[in-house]
Amino acid sequence: MTTTLRVHRLLLIALGTALLLTGGAAPSRAQTVVVMVNGEPITDFDIEQRSKLDALSGLKSQSRQDVINELIDEKVKIKEGKKYGVEPGVSDIDQSYSGMAQRMRITTDQLTKSLEVKGIRPETLKNRMRAEMVWTSLVRGRFKEQLQVGERDVAAAVQAQNGEKLQIEGFEYKMQPIVLIVPHGSSQAATEARKKEAELYRSRITSCDEANSLFRSTPNAAIRESVTKTTADLPEALRKVLDDTQVGHLTPPEITKQGIEMVVLCARNSTMIDTPKRREVREKMYGEKYEKTSKRYLAEIRKAAMIEYR
Template sequence: MTTKLTFRILIAALFCAAMTGGGTGVARAQSVAVMVNGEPITTFDIEQRSRLDKLSHQSRTRQQILDELIDEKVKIREGKKYGVSPSDSDIDSSFASMSSRMRMSQDQMTKMLAAQGIRPETLKSKIKADMVWTSLVRGRFKDSLLVGEKEIQAQLAATGGGDKGSTESFEYQMRPIVLIVSRSSDGGAMEARRKEAESLRSRVQSCEDADRIFKALPNTAIRGMVVKTSADLPPALREVLDKTPVGQLTAPEATRQGIEMVALCGRKPTTADTPKKREIRDKMFAEKFMAKSKDYLREVRNAAMIEYRGVDAGRSGR
C-alpha cells in the first residue's frame, strides 16, 4: 500500500534540499548485490534508495533497504502473473500529482531529485511497485477486505460512540458563491466586497433567490450544485451548515479568490456513513489490508528465487 505520509515527508524534504542546494553527483559504479527471479538488484539501486531514505528522514539499515527492493521485485513479478502492470503514463501521472502537490512541474521535481543525486526512475519504481501491490491485494481479496455494518456497529458500541453525531448523517445540497476580488487589489477592495456580501445575505431566502441575485452581479460567480454527505465534510464546515437555515447563505469568508459564501439548498437525513462510521470503516479496512498484504507478500517472497551476491552472499530472506 502506498505510504502517503512517507511521500509527504519526502516531498517536504525535497523542497528543503532544493532551497539549500545540497546534493552530489549520481555514482555510476555498481555491482549486483542480489538476483531476484533472475533480475538484478545492484549496489547502485541500494544507494539510490538510501538517498530517498535520507530525504524522508528515515533511518534504515542496508539490509532493510535491500529487503524493500526485493519485495518490490516480487510484487512486480506477481502483478505480471495476473496482468497487473501500470502503464508509463499511469506512473507519470502519479509522479505529476506529487509534483503538483509541491506546486511545481514534473521537470522541476526531476531537477530537485537530481540535485540530491537521485534519478526520477528511483522514485517511479517505488511508485510502480506500490500501485501494482495495491491493485493486486484489492483485486484478489476484495471480499475479505469489506467492512460490514455489524463490524462497525460493534466497534461503535465498544468505543461508546452511540451519540447523535455518530449515528446521524445528512446530505447537503450547496451552491458556492464567490464575489471575486483581484489579487492585485488592496485590502479596501476585499472589505468592500465583504460588506456587499453581508448586505445581500438578508435578501436570500432560497437558492432561487441566490441564483437570480448573484448571476446579475458583476465580478461574481455562483457555482453549480454540489452534493456532499456529513462524512465528506470537515467538522468545522458541517457545524456551519447545520446552523444555517435551508435556503440561506453562510457567513462570508475571505479566500484567495475573494469573498466566498455557500447557499444551502437542501439538508436531509441519509443512510450514508456518518463521519465516525467513515473513520471506523477506513481504519478497519486499512487493518485488514495490511494483514492480508503481509501474508500475501510472505507467500510470494518465499516462492521467489533470491540469490545474494558479493558481500551479501550467505544472507537469507526475512
C-alpha cells in the same frame, strides 16, 4: 496511515530540505550483480541507491540485507503484476512523480535536482513508485472481498472504545454559493452598498430557481454549481446558519475577499450520517486488514520466486 503513505510524507520533508543544497547527479559506475530474482539482477549500485533513498525517506537505519530484501520484494511484486496484467506505463509513473512534486509545491525538475543533490537517480524513486502502484492494485483487486470492513464490526469497535452510537441523525444540505463581486480596492461605502443590495435579494428570493434566474443575469454577480454536504462535513457555525435558514432562501451576507458572499439553501433533508469516530475506526480496520493481507500475499509469491545470490 499505511506504511507507504508514511514513507512518502517523510520523503517529501527530506526532499524539501535537499532543495536548499547544491550538487550534481550521481556519477555512473560499474555494477556488480549481487542477487538474481526470477532472472533479473539486483546490483550493488541498486542497493546503494535504495539505501540512500531509504535514508532520505526517514526510515530507521536498515542493514544491507534489509535493503536487498526490499529490492527482492519489489522484483517479485512487479512479476506478479505482469501475471495479472497490472503494468503501469511510463506516463503513469511520470504522473505519480509529478504528483509528488506538486505536493511539495515544486516543479518536477526541482524534485529531480533535490534527489541528485543526495546522489540519487530519479529512476530509483520511480522504480519504488512503480512497485507500490502495482502492489496496491494487486492487493485491492484480488482481495477486495477479504478487505471489506463490516459495519457491525465497526459498530462494535466504536461501542467498545467509548460507547458512541454507530450513527447519529443529521441533515444533508444542498446549496449553491453566490457572490456579489466587489472590485479590489473599493471603498467601504461601495462595499456597504453591495451588502445592502444583498439584503434586498434576500427578501426577494424564495427558491433556488429564482436565485439561478436572478444571479445568472445580474452584472458583477455569480452563482456557482450546487454542492451537497452532510452535518458531519460542516463546521458547527455554518451548520447553525444553514439550520436557521429557510429552504429556498439566502443565508446572511458575509464580506470576503471576493465580495459579498451568500448561500442559497436548495434542500435540507434528514439523514443518518457517520460520526467522525466511526470513520476513523473503519479506516483503521481497513488498514490493518490490508497490511495483514499484503504480508501474507507477499510471503506466498516470494516463496515461489527463484532467488539466487552471487
